[in-house]
Amino acid sequence: MKGLIKKDLLMIKGNLKYALLFLVVFIIISLEDVSIIYYIPTFISMMIFITTFSYDEYNLWDAYAISMPVSRKDIVKSKYIASIILIFIAVIFTIIISLIIGLIYDNINFQEIIANVLICAASIIILEAIMFPLIYKFGVEKGRITIFVGTFGIALLIGFLLKNFNVDANNFIVFFDKYYYLIIPITLIIVLVISYLISKKIYLKKEF
Amino acid sequence: MxxxxxxxxxxxxxxxxxxxxxxxxxxxxxxxxxxxxxxxxxxxxxxxxxxxxxxxxxxxxxxxxxxxxxxxxxxxxxIGVVLDNSFFPEILCPKDLDKIMKSIYQNWDSLLYFKYLNEFNLPCNTMIKKLSKGMKKKLEIAAALAHHPxxxxxxxxxxxxxxxxxxxxxxxxxxxxxxxxxxxxxxxxxxxxxxxxxxxxxxxxxxxxxxxxxxxxLLDNYGILKCDIDKFSSIDKNDYITYKKNKYDYEMLVSDKAKIKKKYKDMIVDNITLEDLMVLIIKGDKNEGIN
CATH class of the missing domain: 3.40.50.300 (P-loop containing nucleotide triphosphate hydrolases)
Structure with a gap:
C-alpha cells in the first residue's frame, strides 16, 4: 500500500508547478484580504488530488494496479491516506504562510489562524469524503458534476430547514465554538470511515 | 511437471x-x-x-x-504483467516507477530494472507520455521483469x-x-x-x-490440402476440418498431413502457419468437431 500512496504523491509532484502558480496568484490576492489564504492551499490540494483520479482513469491504471500484489481494498485505502497526507501538507503550509503574512502586518493571532485553518481543512476533507465514492461510482467527470450539484443541494436544504423550522442557528454556533476541537475530529473520523466503506464496496465490484 | x-x-x-x-x-x-x-x-x-x-x-x-x-x-x-493499454499514469517517469515498485514488490530489483532501462535505451527522467509507443512497451516489459517473477x-x-x-x-x-x-x-x-x-x-x-x-x-501434423474446384467433391468430408473456397481452388485444413499426403497423391499438401490455421478455422466452413 505504501507504494500506491507514493505513486499518488509522485504524480502530484509532477503537477506541482501548476499548483505553485495557482498559489502565487492567490497569495497575491490574499494580501488584500488575509482570510482567503486559509482556504486556498487545502482547496488547491483537493483539486490537484482529483487529477490523480483523472490520470488513473485515462491510463486505465486500476487494471494494472489490481494485477500487482495489492488488494482492491488497499487501492481504495491508499487514495484516502494520500489525500489526507496532502491536506496535512497544505495545512502546515497555510500556517506558515499565515504567520508570514501576520508578521508583515504585525498582527499575529495564532489561535485564530489555527482554528481557521483547521475548519477549512475539515470542510475540504468532508468534501473529499463525499466526492470519492461518487468518483468511484460514476468516474471523475460525472463525479465532479455530482459534487457541485450535491453541495448546492445541501446548502439549499439547510437554508430551507433553518427558515421553515425556526431553528436557532446561533445556539448551534455558540455550541460549536465551544467544542469545535472535539466536534471536528469526531465528525471527520465518522465521515471518513463511512465514505471509505462505501468506496470499498463500490470498488470491490468494479471491473476494468 | x-x-x-x-x-x-x-x-x-x-x-x-x-x-x-x-x-x-x-x-x-x-x-x-x-x-x-x-x-x-x-x-x-x-x-x-x-x-x-x-x-x-x-x-x-x-x-x-x-x-x-x-x-x-x-x-x-x-507474476509479471504487460497489459494492453493499461499502465502507470503517464505523468510519472521511469525513475518514479522504481520508487513505487520498491514498496509494492518484495523482490523488486532496482539494479535489474535500471539495467533493462539501459539495455532498452529508455530515459530515466522523461515522463511516460513523452515516450514513443515502442518505448512504452519496453518500459512495461522492464517493469514486468524486474521483480523476478x-x-x-x-x-x-x-x-x-x-x-x-x-x-x-x-x-x-x-x-x-x-x-x-x-x-x-x-x-x-x-x-x-x-x-x-x-x-x-x-x-x-x-x-x-x-x-x-x-x-x-500442431505445425508437424496440421496442413493445408489444396485442390482444384472440380476435384473438391471427390474428397472425403471426414478428412478435413474446415475448407475455404478461393477463386481457382479449395483449401482444406487437415489434421494429419502424412496420412492425407498418402491418400491424395495427386494433390498438394502444404505446411501450415499459425496464421493460415487461424484464418481457415475462423473463415472456413464446417468448423465443428475440432479436437
Missing part, C-alpha cells in the same frame, strides 16, 4: 454481448503458452479474468497450485514494436524461460512470434478454447 496455472470451468459473462467459457486449461510451468484468436475472441477477457481485473461469474483458478481468490496478494508477488502474463506485448525490438524482446522472453520454474502466457495477433518461441498454442474463438496443442505437434 508443476502446474503454473489451472483453470477450471471459468465463465465470464457479459449480459447480451459476450460469454467467455467454460474454460478449462492446465498450463505447466517451464513453458511458453501462446494465446491466439481474432479481435474480440476473448483473449483479453481471459487474461483479465485470470488476474482478477474482471470478476468471473464461475470457476476456479489456481496459480502455482494455490487458489487465487484466497491467496491473491501472495500469488501476484510472483515466476510467471509472465502478457497481453499483446509485442504490438507496436518494430521487428528489431521485437526480436530483442522475444530473446529476453527466451532467456526468462530458460529457468524451468518460469512460465509465460502470451497473447498476440502476431502469430509469427509464437511460431518462434511458443511451446503450446491455445486458440480462442468466440469465447471458447477451440484448440490447445503443442506447437510442434
Amino acid at each position: 508443476n502446474k503454473a496455472i489451472e483453470i477450471k470451468d471459468l465463465v465470464k459473462n457479459y449480459p447480451e454481448s459476450f460469454t467467455l467459457g467454460e474454460i478449462n486449461l492446465n498450463i505447466s510451468s517451464g513453458e511458453i503458452i501462446g494465446l491466439i484468436g481474432e479481435n474480440g475472441a476473448g483473449k483479453t477477457t481471459l487474461i483479465k479474468s485470470i488476474l482478477g481485473i474482471l470478476l468471473k461469474n464461475k470457476g476456479e483458478i489456481k496459480i502455482f497450485n494455490k487458489n487465487l481468490d484466497k491467496n491473491e496478494v501472495l500469488i501476484k508477488e510472483d 515466476k510467471l509472465l502474463i502478457l497481453d499483446e506485448p509485442t504490438s507496436g514494436l518494430d521487428p528489431v525490438v521485437r526480436s530483442e524482446v522475444l530473446e529476453i522472453f527466451l532467456k526468462f524461460i530458460a529457468d524451468e520454474e518460469h512460465t509465460i502466457l502470451f497473447s498476440t495477433h502476431i502469430t509469427s512470434d509464437l511460431e518462434h518461441i511458443a511451446d503450446e498454442i491455445i486458440f480462442i474463438n468466440k469465447g471458447k478454447v477451440i484448440l490447445n496443442k503443442n506447437r510442434d505437434e
Whole structure:
C-alpha cells in the first residue's frame, strides 16, 4: 500500500508547478484580504488530488494496479491516506504562510489562524469524503458534476430547514465554538470511515 | 511437471454481448503458452479474468497450485504483467516507477530494472507520455521483469514494436524461460512470434478454447490440402476440418498431413502457419468437431 500512496504523491509532484502558480496568484490576492489564504492551499490540494483520479482513469491504471500484489481494498485505502497526507501538507503550509503574512502586518493571532485553518481543512476533507465514492461510482467527470450539484443541494436544504423550522442557528454556533476541537475530529473520523466503506464496496465490484 | 496455472470451468459473462467459457486449461510451468484468436475472441477477457481485473461469474483458478481468490496478494508477488493499454499514469517517469515498485514488490530489483532501462535505451527522467509507443512497451516489459517473477502474463506485448525490438524482446522472453520454474502466457495477433518461441498454442474463438496443442505437434501434423474446384467433391468430408473456397481452388485444413499426403497423391499438401490455421478455422466452413 505504501507504494500506491507514493505513486499518488509522485504524480502530484509532477503537477506541482501548476499548483505553485495557482498559489502565487492567490497569495497575491490574499494580501488584500488575509482570510482567503486559509482556504486556498487545502482547496488547491483537493483539486490537484482529483487529477490523480483523472490520470488513473485515462491510463486505465486500476487494471494494472489490481494485477500487482495489492488488494482492491488497499487501492481504495491508499487514495484516502494520500489525500489526507496532502491536506496535512497544505495545512502546515497555510500556517506558515499565515504567520508570514501576520508578521508583515504585525498582527499575529495564532489561535485564530489555527482554528481557521483547521475548519477549512475539515470542510475540504468532508468534501473529499463525499466526492470519492461518487468518483468511484460514476468516474471523475460525472463525479465532479455530482459534487457541485450535491453541495448546492445541501446548502439549499439547510437554508430551507433553518427558515421553515425556526431553528436557532446561533445556539448551534455558540455550541460549536465551544467544542469545535472535539466536534471536528469526531465528525471527520465518522465521515471518513463511512465514505471509505462505501468506496470499498463500490470498488470491490468494479471491473476494468 | 508443476502446474503454473489451472483453470477450471471459468465463465465470464457479459449480459447480451459476450460469454467467455467454460474454460478449462492446465498450463505447466517451464513453458511458453501462446494465446491466439481474432479481435474480440476473448483473449483479453481471459487474461483479465485470470488476474482478477474482471470478476468471473464461475470457476476456479489456481496459480502455482494455490487458489487465487484466497491467496491473491501472495500469488501476484510472483507474476509479471504487460497489459494492453493499461499502465502507470503517464505523468510519472521511469525513475518514479522504481520508487513505487520498491514498496509494492518484495523482490523488486532496482539494479535489474535500471539495467533493462539501459539495455532498452529508455530515459530515466522523461515522463511516460513523452515516450514513443515502442518505448512504452519496453518500459512495461522492464517493469514486468524486474521483480523476478515466476510467471509472465502478457497481453499483446509485442504490438507496436518494430521487428528489431521485437526480436530483442522475444530473446529476453527466451532467456526468462530458460529457468524451468518460469512460465509465460502470451497473447498476440502476431502469430509469427509464437511460431518462434511458443511451446503450446491455445486458440480462442468466440469465447471458447477451440484448440490447445503443442506447437510442434500442431505445425508437424496440421496442413493445408489444396485442390482444384472440380476435384473438391471427390474428397472425403471426414478428412478435413474446415475448407475455404478461393477463386481457382479449395483449401482444406487437415489434421494429419502424412496420412492425407498418402491418400491424395495427386494433390498438394502444404505446411501450415499459425496464421493460415487461424484464418481457415475462423473463415472456413464446417468448423465443428475440432479436437
